[in-house]
Amino acid sequence: xxxxxxxxxxxxxxxxxxxxxxxxxxxxxxxxxxxxxxxxxxxxxxxxxxxxxxxxxxxxxxxxxxxxxxxxxxxxxxxxxxxxxxxxxxxxxxxxxxxxxxxxxxxxxxxxxxxxxxxxxxxxxxxxxxxxxxxxxxxxxxxxxxxxxxxxxxxxxxxxxxxxxxxxxxxxxxxxxxxxxxxxxxxxxxxxxxxxxxxxxxxxxxxxxxxxxxxxxxxxxxxxxxxxxxxxxxxxxxxxxxxxxxxxxxxxxxxxxxxxxxxxxxxxxxxxxxxxxxxxxxxxxxxxxxxxxxxxxxxxxxxxxxxxxxxxxxxxxxxxxxxxxxxxxxxxxxxxxxxxxxxxxxxxxxxxxxxxxxxxxxxxxxxxxxxxxxxxxxxxxxxxxxxxxxxxxx
Amino acid sequence: xxxxxxxxxxxxxxxxxxxxxxxxxxxxxxxxxxxxxxxxxxxxxxxxxxxxxxxxxxxxxxxxxxxxxxxxxxxxxxxxxxxxxxxxxxxxxxxxxxxxxxxxxxxxxxxxxxxxxxxxxxxxxxxxxxxxxxxxxxxxxxxxxxxxxxxxxxxxxxxxxxxxxxxxxxxxxxxxxxxxxxxxxxxxxxxxxxxxxxxxxxxxxxxxxxxxxxxxxxxxxxxxxxxxxxxxxxxxxxxxxxxxxxxxxxxxxxxxxxxxxxxxxxxxxxxxxxxxxxxxxxxxxxxxxxxxxxxxxxxxxxxxxxxxxxxxxxxxxxxxxxxxxxxxxxxxxxxxxxxxxxxxxxxxxxxxxxxxxxxxxxxxxxxxxxxxxxxxxxxxxxxxxxxxxxxxxx
Numbered sequence: 001x002x003x004x005x006x007x008x009x010x011x012x013x014x015x016x017x018x019x020x021x022x023x024x025x026x027x028x029x030x031x032x033x034x035x036x037x038x039x040x041x042x043x044x045x046x047x048x049x050x051x052x053x054x055x056x057x058x059x060x061x062x063x064x065x066x067x068x069x070x071x072x073x074x075x076x077x078x079x080x081x082x083x084x085x086x087x088x089x090x091x092x093x094x095x096x097x098x099x100x101x102x103x104x105x106x107x108x109x110x111x112x113x114x115x116x117x118x119x120x121x122x123x124x125x126x127x128x129x130x131x132x133x134x135x136x137x138x139x140x141x142x143x144x145x146x147x148x149x150x151x152x153x154x155x156x157x158x159x160x161x162x163x164x165x166x167x168x169x170x171x172x173x174x175x176x177x178x179x180x181x182x183x184x185x186x187x188x189x190x191x192x193x194x195x196x197x198x199x200x201x202x203x204x205x206x207x208x209x210x211x212x213x214x215x216x217x218x219x220x221x222x223x224x225x226x227x228x229x230x231x232x233x234x235x236x237x238x239x240x241x242x243x244x245x246x247x248x249x250x251x252x253x254x255x256x257x258x259x260x261x262x263x264x265x266x267x268x269x270x271x272x273x274x275x276x277x278x279x280x281x282x283x284x285x286x287x288x289x290x291x292x293x294x295x296x297x298x299x300x301x302x303x304x305x306x307x308x309x310x311x312x313x314x315x316x317x318x319x320x321x322x323x324x325x326x327x328x329x330x331x332x333x334x335x336x337x338x339x340x341x342x343x344x345x346x347x348x349x350x351x352x353x354x355x356x357x358x359x360x361x362x363x364x365x366x367x368x369x370x371x372x373x374x375x376x377x378x379x380x381x382x383x384x385x386x387x388x389x390x391x392x393x394x
Numbered sequence: 395x396x397x398x399x400x401x402x403x404x405x406x407x408x409x410x411x412x413x414x415x416x417x418x419x420x421x422x423x424x425x426x427x428x429x430x431x432x433x434x435x436x437x438x439x440x441x442x443x444x445x446x447x448x449x450x451x452x453x454x455x456x457x458x459x460x461x462x463x464x465x466x467x468x469x470x471x472x473x474x475x476x477x478x479x480x481x482x483x484x485x486x487x488x489x490x491x492x493x494x495x496x497x498x499x500x501x502x503x504x505x506x507x508x509x510x511x512x513x514x515x516x517x518x519x520x521x522x523x524x525x526x527x528x529x530x531x532x533x534x535x536x537x538x539x540x541x542x543x544x545x546x547x548x549x550x551x552x553x554x555x556x557x558x559x560x561x562x563x564x565x566x567x568x569x570x571x572x573x574x575x576x577x578x579x580x581x582x583x584x585x586x587x588x589x590x591x592x593x594x595x596x597x598x599x600x601x602x603x604x605x606x607x608x609x610x611x612x613x614x615x616x617x618x619x620x621x622x623x624x625x626x627x628x629x630x631x632x633x634x635x636x637x638x639x640x641x642x643x644x645x646x647x648x649x650x651x652x653x654x655x656x657x658x659x660x661x662x663x664x665x666x667x668x669x670x671x672x673x674x675x676x677x678x679x680x681x682x683x684x685x686x687x688x689x690x691x692x693x694x695x696x697x698x699x700x701x702x703x704x705x706x707x708x709x710x711x712x713x714x715x716x717x718x719x720x721x722x723x724x725x726x727x728x729x730x731x732x733x734x735x736x737x738x739x740x741x742x743x744x745x746x747x748x749x750x751x752x753x754x755x756x757x758x759x760x761x762x763x764x765x766x767x768x769x770x771x772x773x774x775x776x777x778x779x780x781x782x783x784x785x786x787x788x
Contacts, residue, residue, distance in 0.1 A: 010502070010528070043461070067631040067632065068437050068630060110404055112404040132653075239656070259498065261491040263633070
């Protein structure tokens with residue numbers, strides 16, 4: 001009874017492709033590789049004892065509700081904790097299957113063909129993947145050391161736009177933080193042009209030095225959709241994130257989520273709640289901040305010592321990433337192939353732009369999962385290759 | 395800085411609505427209600443001891459991989475177990491965040507405007523919700539006591555269709571099982587008209603009596619996408635399901651899933667694996683089969699004793715549902731309002747049709763979460779109301 005069948009995919013499917021990062025993960029997981037590629041948190045700092053203890057709460061009085069179907073909006077205890085922590089009404093909080101699902105749900109309810117979607121250049125690759133399925137017309141807004149250049153947002157681009165998506169804190173891939181002046185300017189611009197803002201904030205709590213600024217959501221709750229995540233501050237394998245949104249938008253998110261996965265794993269939600277609601281969560285946060293700061297400092301030092309003067313990089317005050325710009329003639333895809341042979345990995349920067357190919361002379365380095373010794377060794381190897389590749393092109 | 399903002403949703407969003415079942419859940423969760431409404435499994439049979447033991451495996455040698463980002467395809471151990479259980483290659487298995495996500499992913503890669511999508515009449519409400527977001531042109535195929543009427547599928551409807559979606563075993567909402575003769579006819583029809591089949595099988599393992607038939611997937615692996623779930627046989631709060639698909643389709647599902655939630659909660663996957671891979675899973679299955687069979691029998695008896703002769707219902711050999719057809723002039727939405735006042739709930743049948751309003755004289759009864767005493771009391775109340783509503787219309 002077997003037969004050959006050629007699947008006829010939807011048109012949107014033709015635009016899907018597996019990400020460079022994903023393909024690279026297979027390589028970077030080999031133990032001998034010094035990987036600056038992944039956006040993973042440091043596994044050695046997962047609060048395993050707290051997670052282990054948390055399990056027992058599932059078999060207490062909530063038993064067995066964590067194993068039955070649960071509400072689409074999320075477990076009430078966790079929503080309440082988030083509401084209190086962020087000082088937002090609990091009714092405006094929905095739990096998502098990681099922040100990535102938050103992006104997909106926003107794509108579902110806002111993004112469509114023949115409508116503009118404004119993104120930073122560069123921007124988070126996973127957001128481009130999530131939104132592209134819904135076939136937006138991307139408008140890219142440049143960014144500098146203060147984050148997105150608000151002056152570059154013009155009225156025409158905002159007209160009938162789905163929203164502007166940005167990562168204001170320690171951005172992926174640049175590590176940059178949106179300045180206070182720019183935050184104010186952005187809110188004013190959005191108000192003037194009736195633009196919805198989507199504020200993706202997985203790294204906001206990983207602030208190592210300098211000042212923390214208010215969220216855009218707190219500055220204009222009716223105009224900003226805020227995405228948060230426990231992936232970077234607790235454990236990504238749990239797949240628990242959340243969205244804070246104005247009521248009318250939240251209602252549509254709930255309907256979209258119901259059709260998408262009914263609700264997020266209740267066991268994971270209850271585990272997250274048990275860990276974050278006991279007093280040790282802030283201690284844990286402080287521990288990982290210290291670790292990442294040390295690693296960030298180590299990478300900055302190694303870059304300063306080893307990289308030739310033509311190379312520039314960002315100076316992150318938090319998060320996991322440093323963005324490196326090489327002379328224009330150096331192609332980081334070629335550089336990656338050479339680096340992989342020497343046992344070092346990073347992500348070529350081109351993937352982070354909505355309109356590719358572009359910026360082929362950039363790369364993203366993550367310092368989160370590598371210790372100081374590996375950072376020194378890896379940056380030394382990489383710098384030698386960069387010098388070679390600069391000279392090849394001369 | 396606050397401002398008013400009117401969100402401009404995508405066109406597809408305007409068609410989203412919260413399901414009747416979801417709205418009803420709020421009511422049916424009140425303790426005094428005898429609810430035949432939800433499609434929930436019986437919580438008192440969740441294998442809590444096995445789940446509790448399973449937790450420790452996460453902190454064994456797999457530690458801490460269940461807490462880090464994992465592969466989009468799913469945890470290798472669970473995929474391997476599914477592959478062996480279903481006798482399919484492990485490379486053709488992807489883990490999903492419940493079966494509901496499987497439906498969303500299939501919608502993402504196959505369903506689009508101006509293309510037909512064939513569904514049974516009636517069909518699973520959650521599938522309609524998942525697919526409708528991608529704006530299909532629904533074609534409904536009638537069903538009878540042997541399942542979908544294959545003779546009613548014509549060549550024109552199959553032309554450029556995304557796929558035919560069906561639940562062959564103990565269907566939601568009818569409880570019907572597709573006969574062997576119809577299975578063969580369906581595969582032949584699909585081959586003749588180059589039609590892809592999506593076989594959703596959450597209830598296949600809940601077979602109480604009669605014969606089990608081969609899956610459509612096993613009959614033509616290149617033409618059938620198979621969806622499975624641990625929600626009904628283990629615990630839905632874990633949100634773990636899976637898809638078995640031909641390689642070309644699986645590759646696109648992986649890309650779509652990556653953009654949707656990166657991967658399913660690894661902790662939940664490892665818990666499922668720990669429970670199903672220890673010998674007690676088949677004993678557990680046997681226990682819930684016995685319980686549901688008793689409840690099914692109790693409901694059949696109660697219907698026979700109490701319902702007037704004008705009322706008809708299906709005779710399920712498995713699953714969770716009985717489908718009741720009342721005289722044409724009885725509207726089950728009105729009936730539900732009256733029933734709720736008397737403390738009984740069910741789902742009006744109209745929601746299960748792609749083209750509504752229709753079949754307003756039908757309803758779905760679930761026997762899974764109610765004990766024999768509740769079934770007797772609830773069906774007695776419901777039958778009295780049915781008699782009243784039949785007489786009103788006369």
